[in-house]
Amino acid sequence: MKYQEIAKDMASKINNGFYTDRLPSEADLMEKYATSRNTIRNALDALYNQGVIKRVQGSGCFVNRPLHGRKNVINMANKVGFKALGDNFSLKSRVLKLEVIPAGEEISRYLGCSEEDLVYRVQRLRFNEDEVFSLEDAYYLKSIVPYLFKEACEQSIFKFIEEAYEIDIRSGDEYISVHELTQAEAQASESNVGQAVMSIEEVNYLKNDIAFNYSRTYYFRKGFTAYFHIGNYLC
C-alpha cells in the first residue's frame, strides 16, 4: 500500500469515529498495514500537514480536534468533520441544471482552456434532512470528464469521475469570501435576497497540474466553518 492510501484510510477512520483520540503507535501501524516504518511516517506526515492529527512530544499522535470540539467545522483538505455535523449526516442533491456549454471568457480563464472548449455545467442544491446545506455551480472540462448524467450528479461527482474515468484528483485552490444572495440565488435556495453566506470557489487539478473543474459553492448552514491547517509559514 502506498502512503497516500494509508493516509486516506486513516483519515476515513477518524472521520467515521473509529479513532477518536490517541492513534496506534508506529510499530502497531507497521504491523496493521504490513509496511515499513518509512511508509507509516510519510502517511502520518501527510495527516499532520493537513491538520488531521496532532503530535505531542513523547506521547505520540492524536486526533486533531478543531477548536476543541466545536460543531460545524469541516477540514477542507480531507472533509474530516462532516460526521460531527450530525448522526449519520448525509447530503441529498437536487440537480437544477445540467448542460454542455462553451467555457466562455470567465471560466476559460479559471480552467486555462480556450473559450470555445466545452464544459459540463452542473448546478445543484444540497440538503441535509430538509435543511438547505449548499448551492453549487460547477464547470467540468468535457475533454477530461466526457459524460455526466443526472443520477451521477445526485451523488458525489468527484467520486463518480474518479471511478468512472480513473482520474486522480490531486490538488485544489480554494477562495473564500462572503457573498450576498442575488434574487435568482435566493429563489433557487428558498432563502432571502441579500442574505450573507460563505462562498467557496475551487479550482481542482489532476496530478499533472491540469485544471479540470471550477466551482462556486454557497454554504447556508448557520455557523458553517471552513478549517485549513498551514504547515510552514513563509511570512
Added chain:
Amino acid sequence: MKYQEIAKDMASKINNGFYTDRLPSEADLMEKYATSRNTIRNALDALYNQGVIKRVQGSGCFVNRPLHGRKNVINMANKVGFKALGDNFSLKSRVLKLEVIPAGEEISRYLGCSEEDLVYRVQRLRFNEDEVFSLEDAYYLKSIVPYLFKEACEQSIFKFIEEAYEIDIRSGDEYISVHELTQAEAQASESNVGQAVMSIEEVNYLKNDIAFNYSRTYYFRKGFTAYFHIGNYLC
C-alpha cells in the same frame, strides 16, 4: 541559506512585484543563492505547496495568479496578495485594548494551557487609508511572550515577537466563518449592527507544536477573499 529562507525571500520578491511571471531557472537560482540544486528544489516545493507558484510542464515555474488577477485575494499561508490591494498598501493600527488577564475557560482550551495562566489580550482596529480593514482580538501566552506594549501593537505583532523573543512561528490552524457584528463590535468598528463580515480564527504554534496565540479577526473590506492551496487531497 536554508531552503525556508530562500522560499521566504522568493515569496517576498513575488509579493513586492519583483517577479511577476516566469521565475529564473533552477540553474540561475542555484547561482543566485549560491546553493545546491537540492536546496533550490526544496524551496520551490515549499512555494508550490503554498500556492505561491505554479509549475508548467516543460517550461518551468511561474507566479501563481489567484483567480487570474482578481483583486482582494490574500494567500493566508504567506500573505502574498496584500500588495495587489493597492499601491503601497499599508495598515495602521489603533490599539483599543491591551491588558493581562487569566486565560479563562474558552481561551485555555484553544491554547492548551490552564485557566489561570496569564495571557496578553490585544484588541485593535486596523485601517487602510481611512477605511476600516479589520478588527482583531488576540490572546498571547505570557509565558512565551513576556512583554507587549502599545507601540509594538501598532505594528506587526508577529514581526515584533519573532525579533524580540527569537520565536519561530511555524504553523497555524485557520477557521473561517461568516459573522454578524454585535452592537459592541459595530461600535468599535464604526459599522452596522448585524453586518456580515468574514471571521478568521487562528491558533498559531511554535515549531515544537506549542500554541502561543489565539486570535479572531473580522475583515471589513468588501470582497475580501482568503486563499488557500491544498496540495494533496486525502478525500
